[in-house]
Amino acid sequence: MSPTARVYGGVDLGGTKIQTAVVGARGKVLGEAREPTPTTGGPLAVAEAITLAMRQATLAADIDPGALTAIGVGSPGEVDEKAGTVAQARNVSGWDGAFPLGPALAEAFGTRVVLGNDVSVATRAEFELGAGKAYKSIIGVFWGTGVGGGLVLDGREWSGRGAAGEIGHMVVRIGGRRCGCGRRGCLEAYAGRASMEAKARRLVKQGEHTALFEIMEKRGRTRLTSGVWERALQDGDKMAGRLIDQAVEALGAGIASANNLLDVEAIVIGGGLGTKLGDPFVERIREAMMPHLFVDDRPPPLLLAALGDLSGAIGAALVAKAKPSG
Numbered sequence: 001m002s003p004t005a006r007v008y009g010g011v012d013l014g015g016t017k018i019q020t021a022v023v024g025a026r027g028k029v030l031g032e033a034r035e036p037t038p039t040t041g042g043p044l045a046v047a048e049a050i051t052l053a054m055r056q057a058t059l060a061a062d063i064d065p066g067a068l069t070a071i072g073v074g075s076p077g078e079v080d081e082k083a084g085t086v087a088q089a090r091n092v093s094g095w096d097g098a099f100p101l102g103p104a105l106a107e108a109f110g111t112r113v114v115l116g117n118d119v120s121v122a123t124r125a126e127f128e129l130g131a132g133k134a135y136k137s138i139i140g141v142f143w144g145t146g147v148g149g150g151l152v153l154d155g156r157e158w159s160g161r162g163a164a165g166e167i168g169h170m171v172v173r174i175g176g177r178r179c180g181c182g183r184r185g186c187l188e189a190y191a192g193r194a195s196m197e198a199k200a201r202r203l204v205k206q207g208e209h210t211a212l213f214e215i216m217e218k219r220g221r222t223r224l225t226s227g228v229w230e231r232a233l234q235d236g237d238k239m240a241g242r243l244i245d246q247a248v249e250a251l252g253a254g255i256a257s258a259n260n261l262l263d264v265e266a267i268v269i270g271g272g273l274g275t276k277l278g279d280p281f282v283e284r285i286r287e288a289m290m291p292h293l294f295v296d297d298r299p300p301p302l303l304l305a306a307l308g309d310l311s312g313a314i315g316a317a318l319v320a321k322a323k324p325s326g
């Protein structure tokens, strides 16, 4: 590679894993790596794990860690782009106050760091390079630990006053199941992996049987990962099937409601569970959406995220490339 070629680092900070990528100026992935998100040690431990995963990605890309032109981070929680801080990253354990993640990584790599919202950067990647490439208006739905949403309307990212796109907190049942946000009846309370796991644990306490937790232990996991859900579904586990059915129903209702309001050209389904369960579940979500669509003779296509697990990290790199300073 020529010494003047620009390369960007992208970090997707998730509730269970940190995905990093080194991306070339045209969006090509040159190297990638992943590390589990630390469950103890708070933001400092997370910053260290990000640094490690980013270094591994540069190793895979065969470049010096100091050669990154800029690093972008897609993070959950409240992101202050100017200060480079992240607060209330709720799906990351022990992260309550504001932590200067941007400055910490800037120091570790000697380059500038740009922070963005995890879901909006992933939507941007799918819009620019992935399943949404052919369209001007899309909704990105990221089905994982939570249910995140990103909007591109007429070619522009729409963040409202900073809080738009929270499709996971669309109400799909008045007075329904308690959500991680403290409210009731949100889409995420039925479809978010964290909520589904909490529900499964309650059902087990009530004496119901499931193989979910045995599969989890066999795999040396402490949480019901997307792979655990997939395995349980393949084995015909009844509880897993029922909880996933409810998730699909809730996703259908929430996505249809969002589209009744926005009437976009396409809807892209990504996230850990979306990517793992793949096209058959995108089709099931489409079927669950149809009865709730107000104008149902020309439904928007539902598409599986084309960049898979990498959309967040690639999107973060794109944001780092687009922002000249920060």
Ligand SMILES: [Zn+2]
Binding pocket: 168, 169, 179, 180, 181, 182, 183, 186, 188, 189
């Ligand atoms: Zn909620």
